[in-house]
Amino acid sequence: MASGGGIARSRLMEERKSWCKNHPHGFVAKPETLPDGTANLMVWNCIIPGTEGTDWEGGYFPLTLHFSEDYPTTPPVCKFPAGFFHVNVYPTGAVCLSILSSAWKPSITVRQILVGIQDLFDHPNPASAAQDISYKLFKKNMVQYKKRVREQAKQYPSLV
Template sequence: MSGGGIARGRLAEERKSWRKNHPHGFVAKPDNAQDGSLDLMVWKCIIPGKPGTDWEGGFFPLTLHFSEDYPSKPPKCKFPQVSSILMSTHLELCAYLILNEDYGWRPAITVKQILVGIQDLLDQPNPADPAQN
């Protein structure tokens, strides 16, 4: 199986697993390709704000872009323009910490773990990390 076949196979399994069991309020699904078919390499996601935090009641969209090298290499995470530049910058830094192949990425990390990890970092940033102020 080629590298792309491995990536697509893994993503198909992750989609199946997500559909059976995912955290309440979260959305993660492959985008539609131009021909209307599912594009397993691009996922549209929504992370809900965690109850009891400043983010409660918010919904934070993002897109995960997977390469043919997935799961050996992490997906790229893109946040569309959100209400404030600070928020967008904070989310980009959080995602960088989870999805940096030189920092802490492991091929066993799932889409569910990525999204829950970003939700956790929204309210519990790691001030000891030099990437966060």
């Protein structure tokens, strides 16, 4: 195994321990389980809850973090299901957020990524739009935009 991969895995093990000790309410972040029952530290399945008092409230949105062997030098790829409705989410589901690209620092934690994406739900960045439909509604028809967000939240109820 390349030494870089060892660094990525040891950092991810630390992230996992830290998350298990203390994580924000309603959030889930855990490495995927492989068919043999072992954990794949390079892919994490996460849930980001919609913030109370916003149109996102009541939704528990599935997000996958894909880490490379270069982590934490490079950020993970963060993806919602394809077609996720948000100004800063590409049609593929990939999240467009500065801390996942130009503003990435190796010190950024899984917790910071997930909280940052949750914050993005209700504070999209139209200057960095990643999909047309939500961007146009956000700019021209806020009532319809908010309605779509609330409909999407209902598609992702709590599994607990």
